[in-house]
Amino acid sequence: MTLSLRRAASERRARTRAATLSKKTRRTKLLTDLGLAVLSLTVLFPFYLVLVTALKSDNRVSENPLGLPDVWHWGVFRQAWDQGHFGSYFMNSVYVVVPVVLAVLAGSLMAAYAFATMRFRGRGILFAILVAGLTIPLEIIVTPLFYEMLHLGLLDTLWALILPQIAINLPFGVLLLRAFIGDLPRDLMDAGRMDGCGQFRLLTRVVLPLCRPALLSLLVFTFMWTWNQFLLPLIMVQSDSVRTLPIGLSYFQGRYVSELPLMMAGVTITFLPIMVVYLFFQRQIIRGITTGAGK
Amino acid sequence: MAERFSVGTVRRRRRASRVHGVGSRLGGGVSPYLYLLPAFAVYGAFFLLPLYRIVEYSFLKWDGYSKQKWVGFANYERLAHDPLFWRAFRHNMVWMGAGITVPTIIGLGLAILLVRQPMHGRTYYRAVFFLPQVLASIVVAIVWQWIYSPSSGALDAVLRDVGLGRFQEAWLGSTTWALPAIFVAWAWTAYGLSMVIFIAALQSVDEEYFEAAKIDGASRLQQLRHVLLPFVRRPMTVVILVNAIGALQVFDLVFVITNGGPANATLVLSVYVYQNVFQILDVGYGSANAVALAIAIVLASMFFLRLRGMAERNA
Numbered sequence: 191m192t193l194s195l196r197r198a199a200s201e202r203r204a205r206t207r208a209a210t211l212s213k214k215t216r217r218t219k220l221l222t223d224l225g226l227a228v229l230s231l232t233v234l235f236p237f238y239l240v241l242v243t244a245l246k247s248d249n250r251v252s253e254n255p256l257g258l259p260d261v262w263h264w265g266v267f268r269q270a271w272d273q274g275h276f277g278s279y280f281m282n283s284v285y286v287v288v289p290v291v292l293a294v295l296a297g298s299l300m301a302a303y304a305f306a307t308m309r310f311r312g313r314g315i316l317f318a319i320l321v322a323g324l325t326i327p328l329e330i331i332v333t334p335l336f337y338e339m340l341h342l343g344l345l346d347t348l349w350a351l352i353l354p355q356i357a358i359n360l361p362f363g364v365l366l367l368r369a370f371i372g373d374l375p376r377d378l379m380d381a382g383r384m385d386g387c388g389q390f391r392l393l394t395r396v397v398l399p400l401c402r403p404a405l406l407s408l409l410v411f412t413f414m415w416t417w418n419q420f421l422l423p424l425i426m427v428q429s430d431s432v433r434t435l436p437i438g439l440s441y442f443q444g445r446y447v448s449e450l451p452l453m454m455a456g457v458t459i460t461f462l463p464i465m466v467v468y469l470f471f472q473r474q475i476i477r478g479i480t481t482g483a484g485k
Numbered sequence: 486m487a488e489r490f491s492v493g494t495v496r497r498r499r500r501a502s503r504v505h506g507v508g509s510r511l512g513g514g515v516s517p518y519l520y521l522l523p524a525f526a527v528y529g530a531f532f533l534l535p536l537y538r539i540v541e542y543s544f545l546k547w548d549g550y551s552k553q554k555w556v557g558f559a560n561y562e563r564l565a566h567d568p569l570f571w572r573a574f575r576h577n578m579v580w581m582g583a584g585i586t587v588p589t590i591i592g593l594g595l596a597i598l599l600v601r602q603p604m605h606g607r608t609y610y611r612a613v614f615f616l617p618q619v620l621a622s623i624v625v626a627i628v629w630q631w632i633y634s635p636s637s638g639a640l641d642a643v644l645r646d647v648g649l650g651r652f653q654e655a656w657l658g659s660t661t662w663a664l665p666a667i668f669v670a671w672a673w674t675a676y677g678l679s680m681v682i683f684i685a686a687l688q689s690v691d692e693e694y695f696e697a698a699k700i701d702g703a704s705r706l707q708q709l710r711h712v713l714l715p716f717v718r719r720p721m722t723v724v725i726l727v728n729a730i731g732a733l734q735v736f737d738l739v740f741v742i743t744n745g746g747p748a749n750a751t752l753v754l755s756v757y758v759y760q761n762v763f764q765i766l767d768v769g770y771g772s773a774n775a776v777a778l779a780i781a782i783v784l785a786s787m788f789f790l791r792l793r794g795m796a797e798r799n800a
Contacts, residue, residue: 219602219604222598222602222604223604226595226598226604226610229595229614230609230610230613230614233613233614233616233617233673234613235639236628236629236632236639239628239631239632239639240628293527296523297523297524297527298524300520300521300523300524301520301521301523301524301525303520304517304518304520304521305521308516308517308520309517310517310518313517316521316525319533320524320525320528323528323532325730325782325783325786326532326536326779326782326783327730327734327782329734329736329755329758329775329778330536330539330775330776330778330779330782331532331535331536331539332535333535333539333542333758333762333768333771333772333775334534334535334536334538334539334542335531335535336763337538337549338530338531338534338535338538353527353530353531354531354532356527356531357527357528357530357531357532358531358532360524360527360528361528364524389516414619417621418619418620418621418622418623420621420622420623420737420741421736421737424740425763435621436621436622436623436624437623439623439624439627440623440741443627443741450631453627457624457627457628460621460623460624461620461621461624464619464620464621465616465619467619468616468619469612472612472615475615475619476611476615476681476685479678479681479682480681480682480685
C-alpha cells in the first residue's frame with residue numbers, strides 16, 4: 191500500500207517533468223489550448239459583434255458586418271438612453287428588482303427559520319407545498335395570473351411584475367436558507383437562548399449574521415432571474431412607461447428593425463449590469479449552483 | 486426562569502429542545518405560523534391560486550371576457566385529436582432528447598479538459614463558458630436571430646469569407662433548419678451549467694485513483710471509463726434533469742426568434758399555449774394545453790429523479 195502510494199507520487203513527479211519535456215504531450219497540450227481558445231472565442235464573438243455594431247453608423251453595418259467601425263459613434267448610447275427610452279426601461283427594471291429581491295430575502299429567511307428550527311403541525315406538508323413550486327414553471331400559471339391582475343386592477347402596473355416574481359422566487363430561497371440554517375451549529379443558537387433572546391431576536395441577532403453567505407447567493411440569483419424576466423412583462427404590461435429592459439428591447443426590435451446600432455446599444459444596456467454582477471459574484475453563483483446540485 | 490413553569494412544561498421543553506434546539510416555549514403555538522405567513526400569503530395568492538385556476542379554466546369554454554361555460558373534458562378531447570398539439574409535443578420531445586445529450590456531452594468534455602489537463606487560464610475558460618447562462622433570453626434571442634439572418638447575418642458572412650458561400654441559407658426561414666438553429670442558440674446557453682456541475686464533481690476525484698489505474702496499465706480511455714465515470718454518474722443525473730425540464734419549458738427563445746413559424750416548424754407547447762390564450766383568445770383550450778405541459782414536466786421530473794435514485798443505488 192505504502193509502496194504503491196510512494197510509486198504513485200514519483201509517477202506524478204515524472205508526469206510533471208514529462209509535461210515540459212515530451213514532444214507528444216506538448217502537441218496534445220497545444221491542440222487542447224487551441225481548441226479551447228477557439229471555443230471561447232465563439233462565446234465572446236457575439237459580444238464583440240454587439241458592441242462593434244452599436245458603435246458603427248447605419249450604412250457601414252451591411253457593408254462590413256464583422257470588422258471594426260471606421261468612426262466610433264459613442265453617442266449611440268446616449269441616443270438609446272433618451273430617444274430609445276432605454277433610460278426609462280432601465281429605471282423600471284430597477285424599481286421591480288429592488289422590492290422583489292428584498293421581499294424574497296426577508297420572506298424566505300423568516301419561513302426558512304421556522305422550518306429549520308421550530309416544530310409545528312403540518313410542517314412537512316407546508317414545506318412540500320412550497321418546494322413543489324420549483325417544478326412548475328411560470329408558463330403554466332401565467333394565464334390565470336393575467337386575469338387575477340385584471341381583477342385586482344393591477345394590470346399594466348409594476349405591481350403585476352413585482353408580486354408574482356416574489357412568489358416564484360420564494361421556493362428556491364426557502365430551500366436554500368433552510369438547508370443553510372439547518373447546518374448552523376446548534377450551540378450558537380442555544381447560547382443565544384440562554385442569554386434570554388426571544389425567537390425574533392435570535393433570528394435577527396444570531397441567525398441573520400451567520401446566514402450572510404447564503405443570503406448573498408440568494409440575492410445574486412434573484413437579481414439575475416428578475417432582471418432577465420421576459421414572459422411576465424410580455425403578458426402584464428402594455429404601456430411604454432412601465433416596460434422593463436427585456437420587454438422594451440423586444441418592442442424596440444419590432445419597431446426599428448433597420449436601426450441596428452441603436453438596438454445593439456439597447457442590448458448592451460440590458461446585459462451590462464448582469465455582466466458586472468457576474469464578474470463580481472462569479473464565485474457565489476458557481477458555489478450556489480454546485481451546492482444546489484449536490485442536494 | 487424555570488420556576489415559572491410546572492415540571493411538566495420543563496420536561497416538555499427539554500424534549501423539544503433536544504429534538505430541535507430552539508422554539509420550545511412557543512413551539513406548539515401560533516409563532517411558527519407567523520413566520521410562515523408573509524411567504525405563504527404571497528405564494529398562495531400568486532402561485533397556488535393561479536395553479537388551481539389553470540386546471541379550472543381547462544374545463545371551460547371562455548374567451549376571457551364574456552360568460553364562462555363549463556364544458557367538462559371537451560378541451561382535452563379536442564387536444565387529443567389536434568395535430569398542432571402533437572406537433573408541438575413532438576418538437577418538445579426532440580428538443581428534450583437533444584437537450585439532455587448535447588449540452589451534457591460538451592459540458593463533460595470541457596470539464597474533463599479543464600480539470601485533467603495541465604494548463605493556464607482555467608478560471609478564465611470556466612468564466613467564459615458559463616457566461617451565456619446569465620444573459621437575458623431576449624439578448625440571446627436578438628443576437629442569434631441576427632447571426633442567422635440572411636444577407637447581413639454573421640453566419641452567412643463567415644461562410645462567405647471562408648469560401649463556403651454555397652452553404653448559405655435563410656436559416657430561420659427554412660422549415661428544416663429553423664428548429665435546429667434555435668436549439669443551437671439554446672444549447673449555447675445551456676452547456677456552461679453542465680460544465681460547472683461536472684467540474685465540481687471531478688475536482689473531488691483523488692489523483693491517486695488515476696495513478697493506481699495507470700500503474701495497472703489502464704489506457705487513457707479506460708481511465709476515463711473506469712475511474713472518472715463512476716464519479717460523474719450522480720452529477721450527470723442532475724444535469725440531465727435540469728436540461729430535460731429546461732427543454733420542456735422553453736418559451737422565450739422560440740417566441741422571440743420565430744413565434745413558432747415558419748409554418749409551425751418551431752412550434753413548442755408553451756408557445757402554443759400563448760397563441761391560444763392571448764392571440765386566439767381560446768382561454769379554455771389554451772389552459773388545457775398548459776395542464777398537459779405541466780403534467781409532462783412533472784412526469785419527466787419523476788422519471789429522471791427515479792433514474793437518479795437508480796444511479797445512486799448502483800454507485
